Amino acid sequence: MAGCAWRSMLSQVVGGAMRRPALSSASFSRGMQTVTLIPGDGIGPEISSSVMKIFEAANAPISWEERNVTAIKGPGGKWMIPPDAKESMDKSKIGLKGPLKTPIAAGHPSMNLLLRKTFDLYANVRPCVSIEGYKTPYTDVDLVTIRENTEGEYSGIEHVIVEGVVQSIKLITEDASRRIAEYAFEYARNNQRSSVTAVHKANIMRMSDGLFLRKCREVAENFKDVRFTEMYLDTVCLNMVQDPTQFDVLVMPNLYGDILSDLCAGLIGGLGVTPSGNIGANGVAIFESVHGTAPDIAGLDMANPTALLLSAVMMLRHMGLHDHGNKIQTACFDTIRDKKVLTKDLGGNSKCSEFTAEICRRIQDLD
Amino acid sequence: MELSRELSPAPCARSDRFLIKMASHGAALSVSKMISPFWGGRLGNTMKVFGTTLTSHRNKSLHTPPPAKYGGRHTVTLIPGDGIGPELLNHVREVFRFSCVPVDFEVVHVNSDVQTEEDINNAITAIRRNGVALKGNIETKHTMPPSVKSRNNLLRTSLDLYANVMHCQSLPGVQTRHKNIDIMIIRENTEGEYSSLEHESVSGVVESLKIITRNNSLRIADYAFRLAREKGRRRVTAVHKANIMKLGDGLFLQCCREVASGYPDITFDSMIVDNTTMQLVSKPQQFDVMVMPNLYGNVVSNVCAGLVGGPGLVPGANYGRDYAVFETATRNTGKSIAGRNIANPTAMLLASCMMLDHLQLYDHASSIRNAVLTTMNETRLHTADIGGQGTTSEVVQSVMRVIQSKGQLTSEL
Numbered sequence: 001m002a003g004c005a006w007r008s009m010l011s012q013v014v015g016g017a018m019r020r021p022a023l024s025s026a027s028f029s030r031g032m033q034t035v036t037l038i039p040g041d042g043i044g045p046e047i048s049s050s051v052m053k054i055f056e057a058a059n060a061p062i063s064w065e066e067r068n069v070t071a072i073k074g075p076g077g078k079w080m081i082p083p084d085a086k087e088s089m090d091k092s093k094i095g096l097k098g099p100l101k102t103p104i105a106a107g108h109p110s111m112n113l114l115l116r117k118t119f120d121l122y123a124n125v126r127p128c129v130s131i132e133g134y135k136t137p138y139t140d141v142d143l144v145t146i147r148e149n150t151e152g153e154y155s156g157i158e159h160v161i162v163e164g165v166v167q168s169i170k171l172i173t174e175d176a177s178r179r180i181a182e183y184a185f186e187y188a189r190n191n192q193r194s195s196v197t198a199v200h201k202a203n204i205m206r207m208s209d210g211l212f213l214r215k216c217r218e219v220a221e222n223f224k225d226v227r228f229t230e231m232y233l234d235t236v237c238l239n240m241v242q243d244p245t246q247f248d249v250l251v252m253p254n255l256y257g258d259i260l261s262d263l264c265a266g267l268i269g270g271l272g273v274t275p276s277g278n279i280g281a282n283g284v285a286i287f288e289s290v291h292g293t294a295p296d297i298a299g300l301d302m303a304n305p306t307a308l309l310l311s312a313v314m315m316l317r318h319m320g321l322h323d324h325g326n327k328i329q330t331a332c333f334d335t336i337r338d339k340k341v342l343t344k345d346l347g348g349n350s351k352c353s354e355f356t357a358e359i360c361r362r363i364q365d366l367d
Numbered sequence: 368m369e370l371s372r373e374l375s376p377a378p379c380a381r382s383d384r385f386l387i388k389m390a391s392h393g394a395a396l397s398v399s400k401m402i403s404p405f406w407g408g409r410l411g412n413t414m415k416v417f418g419t420t421l422t423s424h425r426n427k428s429l430h431t432p433p434p435a436k437y438g439g440r441h442t443v444t445l446i447p448g449d450g451i452g453p454e455l456l457n458h459v460r461e462v463f464r465f466s467c468v469p470v471d472f473e474v475v476h477v478n479s480d481v482q483t484e485e486d487i488n489n490a491i492t493a494i495r496r497n498g499v500a501l502k503g504n505i506e507t508k509h510t511m512p513p514s515v516k517s518r519n520n521l522l523r524t525s526l527d528l529y530a531n532v533m534h535c536q537s538l539p540g541v542q543t544r545h546k547n548i549d550i551m552i553i554r555e556n557t558e559g560e561y562s563s564l565e566h567e568s569v570s571g572v573v574e575s576l577k578i579i580t581r582n583n584s585l586r587i588a589d590y591a592f593r594l595a596r597e598k599g600r601r602r603v604t605a606v607h608k609a610n611i612m613k614l615g616d617g618l619f620l621q622c623c624r625e626v627a628s629g630y631p632d633i634t635f636d637s638m639i640v641d642n643t644t645m646q647l648v649s650k651p652q653q654f655d656v657m658v659m660p661n662l663y664g665n666v667v668s669n670v671c672a673g674l675v676g677g678p679g680l681v682p683g684a685n686y687g688r689d690y691a692v693f694e695t696a697t698r699n700t701g702k703s704i705a706g707r708n709i710a711n712p713t714a715m716l717l718a719s720c721m722m723l724d725h726l727q728l729y730d731h732a733s734s735i736r737n738a739v740l741t742t743m744n745e746t747r748l749h750t751a752d753i754g755g756q757g758t759t760s761e762v763v764q765s766v767m768r769v770i771q772s773k774g775q776l777t778s779e780l
Binding site for chain 1: 520576578581618642699
């Protein structure tokens with residue numbers, strides 16, 4: 001595949017450890033690329049099998065390695081993910097994850113947090129594109145939120161100072177800010193996006209958001225082809241609900257990213273149709289669906305695989321398999337636009353398997 | 368200290384009735400003040416009962432208006448601020464003068480270019496003296512060193528204006544994607560992420576402290592529930608992120624629950640902030656009253672302001688125990704549209720009406736508010752931010768025309 005070779009050269013020129021070179025000896029066998037699949041809980045297994053079926057219909061060169069992640073106590077008493085899952089991820093570098101149950105009072109932190117810490121997933125990328133056929137009050141949304149995923153307000157450092165007074169520490173470091181800014185600009189460049197906006201609250205949090213902003217400005221100097229603007233968080237929220245078309249790529253610290261990425265997901269129709277990717281150090285990338293496990297419809301063939309499917313498309317694009325990615329995305333969007341075979345949450349009453357079959361049929365028609 | 372008072376035409380007759388009411392109020396208070404040193408412990412229980420009867424009418428409503436000064440005319444501090452603040456506040460003064468509102472403004476300028484805090488301290492002293500203020504937003508320049516804190520924040524914390532109240536309502540004359548929105552947002556205004564406590568412990572690592580205290584959380588929750596009851600609202604939603612910030616937002620949520628147990632007629636529920644924003648852009652009609660800490664309040668209030676039509680439409684109020692400051696809800700400086708006569712005066716005019724309600728000048732408040740809403744909904748004279756072609760002055764002229772046509776003639780007073 002000449003296209004892949006050219007892309008790997010380009011990624012090396014750009015200097016991205018972000019972009020995994022498409023020709024890697026470890027996972028390159030018979031032209032197939034290995035991806036670690038984590039089906040997850042609840043509706044996870046159903047939607048994962050939907051995605052696998054669709055990929056098969058599209059002849060995507062992906063070989064899936066299924067792994068389960070449940071927290072286990074390693075030597076030394078620290079909670080960690082099972083070693084076979086870690087090994088698989090380290091080898092393949094790409095993962096696709098379904099929804100994971102967050103245990104309450106199970107004694108161990110959430111699985112998402114464990115995965116994040118294990119692979120140092122520092123950037124959460126959510127492209128939000130309006131889906132034609134799934135009507136929301138907002139049309140023509142096309143933006144990407146890039147959120148710093150390791151520090152900020154979610155550092156988890158809290159103390160009770162005196163009875164009745166609690167302090168929560170928000171941590172901003174130079175390295176993490178620079179890393180996320182670099183990723184944001186590279187993403188903008190690689191995906192032909194015209195501008196990057198840093199979202200902050202430096203009028204109130206002068207030093208912390210000030211540091212974040214300074215780093216973004218410094219990195220912007222090296223990327224003159226991408227326009228850089230900065231905007232206060234409240235102004236972004238205000239303008240986002242009035243006219244989302246004015247935004248392109250947004251980069252921000254953890255908490256603002258959490259709120260804004262969910263806000264943007266709400267603009268296009270909710271978590272059931274929003275893809276998401278987590279980029280880590282050492283070229284690791286895990287793509288996931290961000291909705292919940294929906295235990296009430298698990299096993300009833302009613303789930304909507306769109307979110308996981310679009311995340312998988314994101315994964316294909318990340319790996320350089322743009323043709324397959326576009327084919328699958330077109331088939332998915334056409335099915336939704338046609339409105340004949342839709343799952344319940346999209347407004348129809350078809351089953352998950354019927355929806356999947358319809359997409360597979362369209363892919364074969366496109367060939 | 369000299370008060371730079373506005374010279375205004377002779378006060379209107381309606382203010383005289385107010386003077387008598389205020390005098391009796393003042394007399395009652397001074398009687399109670401005289402009794403206590405004389406009788407000390409002897410009256411004991413009687414004093415407690417008598418005392419509360421005297422002061423009870425003062426505590427009935429949520430807000431304690433300051434006593435009027437100088438013959439039935441109130442004095443209110445006016446802080447023009449930066450950007451569109453000065454021009455909008457000039458329009459407010461114009462409308463007040465036109466409607467014979469018995470309010471005199473003490474103008475205090477705050478220069479955002481200097482690093483000393485002298486200006487803002489003057490403003491704070493003026494507000495302490497007058498009890499009520501109307502302000503524009505004071506810009507926070509990034510070029511200043513981090514030790515120069517936000518002036519607006521300084522004002523709010525020094526005066527302990529703990530509750531920021533914003534009422535977002537869909538206006539029939541404004542085109543928006545969502546209809547029938549009616550949300551009251553009560554935001555804690557003094558602590559949380561805005562505590563301005565930051566330090567660089569190691570080079571390249573900055574820590575910012577978010578402080579949540581039990582007292583302030585109880586206070587704001589109590590305010591929210593009392594306001595909900597007073598306005599006849601059915602449901603209060605607390606917005607938080609206690610799944611991540613377990614101690615901080617956990618404490619806030621716990622305080623809200625405690626206060627909620629004392630108001631069984633009002634339903635209480637809670638929602639995580641990211642889910643809240645998602646719900647707000649898809650189904651905002653489900654929300655009634657919302658209470659939250661400082662930063663989430665910033666996000667949610669801006670989202671709601673955007674949903675009902677933009678920053679030019681919604682007024683906001685900051686209430687403390689003794690002081691009240693009124694401004695636009697989204698606190699924008701509007702530098703890019705300053706001086707071009709295109710800013711929307713609605714938010715500032717409605718904020719001034721809220722101020723008049725606070726001063727118990729209800730008739731004037733209703734008259735101006737009705738005029739503004741008539742211009743917005745019936746005449747449909749809109750400024751550029753809501754899709755119209757009108758200038759600020761045209762809108763203000765229209766408001767004054769409506770006041771003139773609907774108000775009493777001074778010859779009738």
